[in-house]
Amino acid sequence: MASERVVIDPLTRIEGHLRIELEAEGGVISKAWSETTQFRGIETIVEGRDPRDAWAFVQRICGVCTTVHAIASIVAVENAIGSNPPEQARLIRDMVLGTQEVQDHVIHFYHLHALDWVNVPSAAQADPAKAVAFAQAIGSKWHGNQLDRFTSVKETVAGVVASGQLSIFTGGYWDHPAYKLPPEANLMAVSHYLDALEFQRSMIRVNTVFGGKNPHPNFLVGGMACSIDPNASESINQVQVDQIKGWVDETLAFVRDCYLPDVLAVMGVYKEYFDIGAAQPNFLAVGLAGATYAGDPATSRTTSAITGGVKPGLLLDGDYATVYPFDPKKISEYVTSAWYEYGAGDVGVTPDRGETKVKYTGPQPPYTWLADNPKYTWCKAPRYDDKVVQVGPVARVLLAYAQGHARTKELVDQAMAAIGFTLPQLNSTAGRILARAIEALTSAEILANETFPTFVKNIKGGNIDVFDATKWEPSSWAPSQSGFSIVEVARGNLSHWLTIEGGKIKHYQAVVPTTWLAGGRDAKGQQGPYEESLANGKHPLVRNDAPLEPLRTIHSFDPCMSCAVHVLDPAGGEGFTVVSE
Secondary structure, X not given: OOOEEEEEOOOOOOEOOEEEEEEEEOOEEEEEEEEEOOOOOHHHHOOOOOHHHXXXXXXXXXXXXXXXXXXXXXXXXXXXXXXXXXXXXXXXXXXXXXXXXXXXXXHHHHHXXXXXXXXXXXXXXXXXXXXXXXXXXXXXXXXXXXXXXXXXHXXXXXXXXXXXXXXXXXXXXXXXXXXXXXXXXXXXXHHHHHHHHHXXXXXXXXXXXXXXXXXXXXXXXXXXXXXXXXXXXXXXXXXXXXXXXXXXXXXXXXHHHHHHHHHHHHHXXXXXXXXXXXXXXXXXXXXXXXOEEEXXXXXXXXXXXXXXXXXXXEEOOOOOOXXXXXXXXXXXXXXXXXXXXXXXOOOOEOHHHOOOOEOOOOOOOOOOOOOOOOOOEOOOEEEEOOEOOEOOHHHHHHHHHHOOOHHHHHHHHHHHHHHHOOHHHHOOHHHHHHHHHHHHHHHHHHHHHHHHHHHHHHHHOOOOOOEOOOOOXXXXXXXXXXXXXXXXXXXXXXXXXXXXXXOEEEEEEEEOHHXXXXXXXXXXXXXXXXXXXXXXXXXXXXXXXXXXXXXXXXXXXXXXXXXXOOOOOOOOOOOOOOOOO
């Protein structure tokens, strides 16, 4: 049987633009190409600017994970100039990162990924009383699991289906045979989908309190832009501390009582996906979600209280017990498959010397087939010591497990016993989804039980300093200095690298999680993780006209293509000019 070509473009329910090209034969994918059809220009936009302003530009790489790029940029600048933010500023950053990460995971599962597993029209056929019983059976203690709530949601879904206009659910492959949940489970999941819309809006207000607005909150090199004064209405005071506590408690309750039980139930039904979607068995992380380092973790300080005893490291070649030390000098990026060029040729270039030189050689849009060309994407291909590695929640969970992090190990062991899979099977479509939910719970617990209480205790003790002014003025800087940051954010390992000369940015590069995962082939022909997860010889594709199975796997990575690349005007026109004084 001859192979058939399948194109998924655009791949929806992600951030940004991603195109997947496949070759399939006999219901199995044989080849895959991950193609990012945007260009990122933020790295070049900040060149020549004041490094204290860089965060405001680079956090606009993405409208979803805005805070992470701002913090990564600020920490890189602080590493370069030698600034040391006070403890309270670091704790505020930890809370901002923690709430953003949990919100991101919740949005990903319910609003971006759940529709690959949950058959929405089927909910109209459910018995609400049996849906309540199903929720109780899976251990969900969410307060929304009520008969009147499920009845109302069923009536809403039934009305939408009867209208013939599915609104936001239009375009789903609802008749696909791969959907397996019973109607009652679908009804519960749709109800929780709606609950999650309310929850994620509420919890992210923590970022608004500390940053003044969201998205794109305000930050400050050397600390935080907000002030703490229990006696002033314009500062972080007791009223706002009480509000934050409520949101933090709500975050923990939703993840513990709703999100994690839902993931365990859904992945238990789709257990076969623990054997589908494996990428290269190499994993990189510098700690738990939120771990933040200014410079090399081996020689510099962490600027985060989120460690839990989990150290930076790698798991390599399918060995899930041996943790190898992390060396940031071994990170490099290839442009073999990407529309860029390096002065040194087709070699891996370290981020401190990285270049963003555009050289588009592809066809004029609209494309028919890109993969016949050696270069087919705007996404670079990061490698660690020339190895393809996975980053993200699954990497962090596996690394924490290998280092004996008690809570992570407890939750993973419970999931393995409940569903019936082994630790290596976390390298899979289902494993990435489960790891994200487990991590959301450990992060919410750290936020509620450690980070926030420490912040409040410090205020009670009179510790309200949030800014280190000693390195604010450029006159205090050396004529030339370099720095970088490494931060564990929702989608994985994020690093920002810069060089400052004469008080201005000379060089800037960002290596983001989705670049690690979505990049194409390198000079050795090694596929990126997206490509490998589809083209490892085991991935099903039942219907070429309804590619539900590959959508499930690519969505399990939680793609953010706006982080991996940014926008290009094909005509070369200038949209606007930003001038900073």
